[in-house]
Amino acid sequence: MSNKAIGIFDSGIGGTSIWKEIVTMLPNENTIYLADSKHAPYGKLSKNEILSLSIKNTKKLLDLQCKIIVVACNTATTNAIKELRQQFDIPFIGIEPAIKPAALQTKTKRVGVLATKGTLTSKLFAKTSDLYANNIEVIEVIGTGLVELIEKGKIHTPEMHTLLTSYLQPMIEKDIDYLVLGCTHYPYLIPILRKILPNNIVIIDSGEAVARQTKSILLKNSLLSKNSEKAEHCLYTNGNLSVLEDILSNYKISTTASYLEF
Incomplete structure (x- = not known):
């Protein structure tokens, strides 16, 4: 279980700013990131729409065998994280304005x-x-x-x-x-x-604080990776792949970025 990935989702590529802080603080952890660019930004949607999309993203990350989920979206956290914690038996990390x-x-x-x-x-x-x-x-x-x-x-x-x-x-x-x-x-x-x-x-911004909280929850739940090999980072978008690739090119982190329908 501990060598499974940290799952992260956002309404688009923005949450890669959180992803980067997590990877920096937890270099041995595998990560899977979902950029729901098709529905970005969540901030203009209704609470029910935000909740529905957050549930969809969570289910996809669970299908991909994630051990913990970071809701790297202020709007999804403030509108949906309470319900996500009630519905799914997995630790969630949220984010809100500092x-x-x-x-x-x-x-x-x-x-x-x-x-x-x-x-x-x-x-x-x-x-x-x-x-x-x-x-x-x-x-x-x-x-x-x-x-x-x-x-x-x-x-x-x-x-x-x-x-x-x-x-x-x-x-x-x-x-x-x-x-x-x-x-x-x-x-x-x-x-x-x-x-x-x-x-x-x-x-x-909240990036470093979210990374610290992620580390803390992994420790608390005995989920820190025991992986001694190079961590794998898989990032998926249902929008424009070149925009995600351009953002990732700013980081000296080995990643795979792919288009995925979700």
Whole structure:
């Protein structure tokens, strides 16, 4: 069981930012990644649609013999992980915007959150905000169109720069000192964000924290790999394979990327 793969899914290629952190922290672990690009972004779907897709992805990863599942999608976590844990007898790792560290460290008492509609309107996000950010101002902005551009391979384009500038300007004017990225696609925008944001604004994403939690749960369940051979990383997409391959080319990790209908 311990040498089976860590299963990871997201509504597209964005969760590869989480996958990369997991592979870095757990180099002996095999991984299987599902990029559900056909239905990206989940953030514009209804809760029932998100739940249905999350169940579909989970069943596929179980068919592929995964030992643990990382829901590398903020929207799927906030809308479906409770039901997934009730329905399937396997450990799940979720991801949600890193409001807590931003709220604890802000000096201006104003933090920005850039996320999808599905995340920002979820009960879990509201609960987390109430718990950690009730004494600070949270400026929430829905990143409409960002995931679609990333999924089309249009990260470094004038269109992306213009869109990001329009979303960030209200936060800059509010004097935020932390920007929380509430979508796993958004870490790929950090080079552009750095050009637009003032130098004092700290950008936070959840990748490393999710990798730490994954390691912790594997340890707790005695599921850490005993594999002494080179780990295998299989990534599948039901969308444009070249976009996934382009993202993976940024990493010095041996992978196989394939198209898969799911």
